[in-house]
Structure formats: C-alpha cells, structure tokens
Amino acid sequence: MSYAGRIILAAAAAVGLVGAAMAQDGERARARDLGAAPGVLPTGLLNAITDVEGVRVGHVTLTEGETIRTGVTAVLPHGGDLYMDKVPAAVAVGNGFGKLMGVTQIRELGEIETPVILTNTLSVPAGAEGVIGWTLDQEGHEGIVSVNAVVGETNDSRLNDIRARAVTPDHVREAIETAAAGPVAEGAVGAGTGTVAFGWKGGIGTSSRALPASLGGYTVGVLVQSNFGGVLSIDGVKAGEALGQYYLKEQLDSDRADGSIMIVVATDAPLDDRNLERLAHRALAGLARTGASMTNGSGDYVIAFSTAEPVRRTPARRQGVESYAKLGNDRVSPLFQAVIEATEEAILNSLFMAESVTGYDSAAREARHIEAIPLDKVRALIEARNGQAKTEDE
Incomplete structure (x- = not known):
C-alpha cells in the first residue's frame, strides 16, 4: 500500500x-490551532489580510427571523481617499459563473477606486448603490460624475431567502464606515453568513504570509468568501473522503460542488497591474489545493491590489508621465508562493471558524440546516x- x-x-x-x-458547535478554531499549517512561509502577526498595512475590513451580518442569513463585507485598500489615490489592481477568473461588478474597468485601467464589497448574488445592485453613494459623499468629491464600484458575490440561497434582498445600501455604507485594521472576524459573518463550502458551513476566512527581508520583506494577505464544493483536502489530508462528504459521492446531489468563491488579495509589494494579474492567477492554485472542483455553476474570482505608495495612481501621476519603482519580474516568484499558501489557509479558516446555521432554502422554500465541519x-x-x-x- x-x-x-x-x-x-x-x-x-x-x-x-x-x-x-x-x-x-463548541468553540471554533483556526487551521493552525488544529495543526494544519499549509506551506513553508511564516504568517504575518495576525495571519490576516490586515497584516498588509493600511488594509481595513468591515462586516455587517444580517440574521433576521428564520429566513434571512446574509450580509456585507467591505475591504478597503487604505485609509485615505481611495478615489483620488487609486491602487493598481487586477482580476483573475477561474470559472466565470458570477456577477462581479466593475471588472471591465479594472481590466482596462488596472486600478481600483472604491472599497471592494462582497455580498450575495441578488444584492450586487444594493452593493453598488451603497459604495457609489458613500464615494460621492466624501469631502472633495463634489465634482465626481463616474464611479467604478467593485462588488463581488456568492449565492447564499441555500441558507438565505435571497429573493427578499435584505441587504440595503445603508448596510453597505455601514460595512465601509466600520471597517478597521486588526483582527478580522471569520466564519458565518458578513458576506459569509449564509454560505456553504464542501457541504459544510462556509464563510469568511483570512490568512497572510510575510516574506523574509532577503526576499523583500513584503506581506501578502488574503480574504475569502467561501461558497463552493469539491473534495476537501486539508493541508494535504484527504478529509472529504475520510469524513464521507464530497462531490460525486453516490448519495450526494450532483450539484453539491456548485457555488462560488470570492478571493481578495492585498500586498504591500510595489506591483503594477500586470504582475498583480499574475499574482491573482496564483491564488487559484491555493483554491485548487483545498480540493475545489470549479464546476460549471461556480464563480471563482480573484481581485488583487497593491497598497504600496510608489505605485498608487495619484492625480499627479495619472495626469503626467508615470515614473515609479516597481518590482521586477524576477522577484515576484516568492509572492506567488505566498499567495498560494495564504489562499489555501484562508479557505480552511473560513470553514473551521464557521458555526452550524439553520436558515431558509430559497429554491426548496423550506427551512434548511447546514452543519459546521x-x-x-x-x-x-x-x-x-x-x-x-x-x-x-x-
């Protein structure tokens, strides 16, 4: 054998x-508390996306009655004026069954000018309205007539009455305005309140990797909204098979693996949008390590941005001839390893920190209970x- x-x-x-x-359903734990430490690189201090200096995260969790299990998560690249000091950014798509708003302008200009909002599928318009309204209301933005709102989603209809469209623009603004540095709440919170992953309760998860000084000393942080399926692998252990729950197992529904994942990647390395796209594609390798099937009905998206001040798209830089220091191609490989490891661990954290949830199956129009792993x-x-x-x- x-x-x-x-x-x-x-x-x-x-x-x-x-x-x-x-x-x-007792005390939940992160992957490292259980002995799973994917990869070889050290984590940042908090092992969270907020280890990248300036990044802030805010959640609004909506749990109402027996049917509403949804929410909003906002990721802010920095605490300054995001519209004026845009950050270079890129998007990678694993499987494109999703509704990622703002993607074409990111691909065309290679930058983000708003917070990144995560919510449920039918609340993308509310997400856009909230982030646009918040942006227009900021001091100094009185003359703005165009805003590229970045709103991602996964479909939480297995536990949430998604047709009720409970998320409002005010919830989105609240998530933005309460976003903070420091530890990030994980599991069934914010945009992860009603999600399901590998047949267990999914949610929000985060992780980071810190490169040694010899490799630049940069940090890569990842936040995920997990709502997908496959054959779960935990740091190389075939957990889905051992626990008897996985995609295409005879007694499970054939659509078990359908769903989506949003992956947000932040780094303080001075990358331009071209190398950020390369970084975003590597995050999909971390998704694959967890056993994701990336099926026909799954939306697998990565949004990556750099917070480094030298590469920000300030008004002066946008209006003149750009000249700035950026990391060369031969120095990005350690960042690729970092994002693979952090993505894998963030997904595990989203599972391990989530508690069991009873909600409402929108398709079946009946109560549904999803157990925590x-x-x-x-x-x-x-x-x-x-x-x-x-x-x-x-």
Missing part, C-alpha cells in the same frame, strides 16, 4: 476513535497524518 493510502486509512481510523473532545474529527485526521509522517521519517 502506498504511503498516501496508509495515511488515509490511519486518519480514518483515528476519526472513529476520537471522543467528544470538541463539541461540533466537525473539528474533533478534523483534528484527529491532522494528528493521524502528522503522527504517521513522523513514523515514516523514523
């Missing part, structure tokens, strides 16, 4: 032997793998 096969058998056996050390079994799988690997080394 192969080494990988022995790992899976040992891990599956360990799951069966685990007691009730951690209640399924059982962390006691996850811990056992990881410990079995780590223990087996140690035995093999000896």
Whole structure:
C-alpha cells in the first residue's frame, strides 16, 4: 500500500476513535490551532489580510427571523481617499459563473477606486448603490460624475431567502464606515453568513504570509468568501473522503460542488497591474489545493491590489508621465508562493471558524440546516497524518 493510502486509512481510523473532545458547535478554531499549517512561509502577526498595512475590513451580518442569513463585507485598500489615490489592481477568473461588478474597468485601467464589497448574488445592485453613494459623499468629491464600484458575490440561497434582498445600501455604507485594521472576524459573518463550502458551513476566512527581508520583506494577505464544493483536502489530508462528504459521492446531489468563491488579495509589494494579474492567477492554485472542483455553476474570482505608495495612481501621476519603482519580474516568484499558501489557509479558516446555521432554502422554500465541519474529527485526521509522517521519517 502506498504511503498516501496508509495515511488515509490511519486518519480514518483515528476519526472513529476520537471522543467528544470538541463539541461540533463548541468553540471554533483556526487551521493552525488544529495543526494544519499549509506551506513553508511564516504568517504575518495576525495571519490576516490586515497584516498588509493600511488594509481595513468591515462586516455587517444580517440574521433576521428564520429566513434571512446574509450580509456585507467591505475591504478597503487604505485609509485615505481611495478615489483620488487609486491602487493598481487586477482580476483573475477561474470559472466565470458570477456577477462581479466593475471588472471591465479594472481590466482596462488596472486600478481600483472604491472599497471592494462582497455580498450575495441578488444584492450586487444594493452593493453598488451603497459604495457609489458613500464615494460621492466624501469631502472633495463634489465634482465626481463616474464611479467604478467593485462588488463581488456568492449565492447564499441555500441558507438565505435571497429573493427578499435584505441587504440595503445603508448596510453597505455601514460595512465601509466600520471597517478597521486588526483582527478580522471569520466564519458565518458578513458576506459569509449564509454560505456553504464542501457541504459544510462556509464563510469568511483570512490568512497572510510575510516574506523574509532577503526576499523583500513584503506581506501578502488574503480574504475569502467561501461558497463552493469539491473534495476537501486539508493541508494535504484527504478529509472529504475520510469524513464521507464530497462531490460525486453516490448519495450526494450532483450539484453539491456548485457555488462560488470570492478571493481578495492585498500586498504591500510595489506591483503594477500586470504582475498583480499574475499574482491573482496564483491564488487559484491555493483554491485548487483545498480540493475545489470549479464546476460549471461556480464563480471563482480573484481581485488583487497593491497598497504600496510608489505605485498608487495619484492625480499627479495619472495626469503626467508615470515614473515609479516597481518590482521586477524576477522577484515576484516568492509572492506567488505566498499567495498560494495564504489562499489555501484562508479557505480552511473560513470553514473551521464557521458555526452550524439553520436558515431558509430559497429554491426548496423550506427551512434548511447546514452543519459546521466537525473539528474533533478534523483534528484527529491532522494528528493521524502528522503522527504517521513522523513514523515514516523514523
């Protein structure tokens, strides 16, 4: 039997032997608390997108009655005037079944001029109205007549009455105005309130990687809104198979893997929009590492931006001949590794930090309950793998 096969058998056996050390809906934990630490690079201080200096995140969570389970998440590249000091940006698309507003102007001009808003599919118009109104109301913007609102979405209709369109422009403005640096709430919060991933409760997750000084000392941070399916892999452990829940398993619906993911990537490395697009494409490799199937009905999007002051599109730079320092092609590979690792871990954090949710299935028009992934079994799988690997080394 192969080494990988022995790992899976040992891990599956360990799951069966685990007691009730951690209640399924007890205290949630991040990936590293369970022994899963994807990759080789160190994290930033908070292991969050806000490790990139200046980046702020705000959530508005809507849980109303028995049917509304949705919300808004806002990501601000910096705390200054985003419209005047635009940041270089790029978009990568894995599978394009989605409604990402603002994408064509990002691709044409290579920049972002508003907060990035995440919400549910049918609330994209409300997201745009909220961020446009907020932008127009900022001091000094009295003469603005065009705003490229950036609004991404996933479809939370498995747990949310999405047709009610509970998100309002005021909720979007609240998410922007309350956005802050520091620790980022994860799991069933904000735009992740009603999402589902790999058949378990999904949500918001974040992670970061910090390059050593010898590689530039730059930071890459990732935030995800997970709402997709596949065959879950946790830091190389075939968890979906061991836990008996995965896409195309005989007793599961064939559309189990449909859904979407929004991936927001921030870095303080001075990248232009061309290399940011290359960085965004590498985030999809981190998505693949988790076992995503990227099916026909999945919208898999990455928005990447740089916060570095030298590459910002200030009014003076936009109106003249641009001359600025940017990272050369031969120095970006460590950033590619960083975004792959941070994306993988952010997705795991979105799963592990989410609690079970009972909501409303909009298609079936009935109540629906989605369990959180059982962390006691996850811990056992990881410990079995780590223990087996140690035995093999000896």
